[in-house]
Each structure stands twice: as structure tokens, then as C-alpha cells.
Amino acid sequence: MSTKEAKDEDSNSVTSTTATTPVPLISSNLAFQRTPSWSTTSSGEEHRQFEELIPPDNFNMVSNWVYRSSFPKKKNFAFLKKLGLKSILTLILEEYPEQNTKFLETNDIKFFQFGIAGNKEPFCHIPEDKISAALAVILDRRNHPILIHCNKGKHRTGCLIGCLRKLQRWTHTSIFDEYRRFSHPKSRSMDQQFIELFDVSQVWELVDRNYVPNWDVLGCPW
Numbered sequence: 001m002s003t004k005e006a007k008d009e010d011s012n013s014v015t016s017t018t019a020t021t022p023v024p025l026i027s028s029n030l031a032f033q034r035t036p037s038w039s040t041t042s043s044g045e046e047h048r049q050f051e052e053l054i055p056p057d058n059f060n061m062v063s064n065w066v067y068r069s070s071f072p073k074k075k076n077f078a079f080l081k082k083l084g085l086k087s088i089l090t091l092i093l094e095e096y097p098e099q100n101t102k103f104l105e106t107n108d109i110k111f112f113q114f115g116i117a118g119n120k121e122p123f124c125h126i127p128e129d130k131i132s133a134a135l136a137v138i139l140d141r142r143n144h145p146i147l148i149h150c151n152k153g154k155h156r157t158g159c160l161i162g163c164l165r166k167l168q169r170w171t172h173t174s175i176f177d178e179y180r181r182f183s184h185p186k187s188r189s190m191d192q193q194f195i196e197l198f199d200v201s202q203v204w205e206l207v208d209r210n211y212v213p214n215w216d217v218l219g220c221p222w
Contacts, residue, residue: 090148
């Protein structure tokens with residue numbers, strides 16, 4: 001095979017892969033990005049427009065196909081659509097807004113809600129059963145790509161991600177560093193205590209081993 005033919009073959013292979021496989025997006029705190037789109041006027045003329053891609057506050061990649069953020073607003077929908085989400089998991093107690101529900105329906109996105117009250121020290125109660133159930137959803141790759149959020153993407157989301165990190169065998173130092181980075185400027189010691197004491201063994205009882213993500217760091221008991 002000639003060098004030119006090999007390059008052409010490689011190029012075709014890459015094109016085929018990117019056409020069928022979504023690419024995980026990594027966090028960007030830029031104000032926005034723009035992607036081109038086209039519109040047609042009444043006279044049939046085409047005009048190129050640019051669509052703003054604005055990530056929600058506190059947006060970041062957690063692991064492959066798992067993302068976290070604050071509550072998505074309408075201005076964030078175009079960005080979320082680019083992620084190719086299959087699921088959104090929220091930790092808020094309130095009813096999901098109509099515009100968000102319509103976005104889910106339009107884009108065939110599954111919705112999971114595990115309502116947890118916002119923690120206000122010294123009154124702190126995080127239901128372990130809901131955290132465990134939410135983690136079981138995250139550990140099912142059929143739900144990926146998935147976005148996790150609460151209101152600000154700080155404390156409730158931070159607790160859930162902290163417990164996920166325990167399942168991924170992170171050290172407590174690394175877990176708490178990440179928690180504090182996203183909960184800035186106000187970290188809660190009770191959240192960190194909950195993460196430290198959380199028993200991950202209860203999660204594995206809820207997980208379908210046939211659909212566990214292929215993460216090297218995941219400490220599966222099987």
C-alpha cells in the first residue's frame with residue numbers, strides 16, 4: 001500500500017469513528033463558544049448564523065461520559081445538546097421546570113431525580129439510600145453520557161461525586177480537594193464528614209455488574 005493510500009485509509013477510519021461515536025467534552029469556563037448553523041430566508045437565501053454554546057456554571061467532566069454542573073438554564077441547552085446526553089440526574093427537591101422538561105423530551109433524555117434537601121450546618125441530614133440509588137444510576141453505562149446537578153453544583157453534587165470517588169478508590173485528600181474546589185467559597189465540614197463515613201458496600205448491591213462502566217480505577221468487588 002502506498003503512503004498516500006495509507007493516509008486516505010486512516011482518514012476514512014477517523015471520519016467513520018467520529019460520525020458514530022460522541023466525543024466527551026472537557027470543562028471550559030470560557031464565556032461561550034460558537035458553532036455555525038444555517039437559516040433560510042423567505043426568499044430562499046441561506047444565511048450563516050452562529051449558535052452560542054454556554055456551559056452551565058460549575059460544569060466539568062467527572063469521568064468518561066459523566067459530567068457535573070449547576071442547574072441548567074435555557075441558555076445552556078445548546079451546549080448540553082452537543083454532549084449527546086442520554087440522562088440527566090438532579091438532586092433538587094423541587095418540581096423540574098417546564099422548559100427543562102421539554103428539553104428532555106425533545107432530545108429523548110432520561111430523567112432521574114433523587115431529591116435531597118440543601119445542607120445547612122449545623123442541621124445536616126443526607127439520606128444515604130438516595131445517594132446509593134443515585135450512584136447506581138451513574139454506574140450504569142446505559143445511562144451515559146449523563147449530567148449530574150443540583151442548584152449550584154456545589155454541595156449536594158459535591159457529596160454525590162465525593163462518594164463516587166470513594167468507589168473509584170481516590171484518597172480522602174484528593175476527594176476533599178475536589179469537593180472544596182467546586183464548593184468554593186463555602187465548603188461544609190458536615191458534607192466532608194458524610195463522604196468520609198459513607199459505606200460504599202451498600203452501593204454495589206444495587207449495581208448491575210453487566211453494565212458497569214469500563215473505568216480502570218473503579219474498585220468493583222467482583
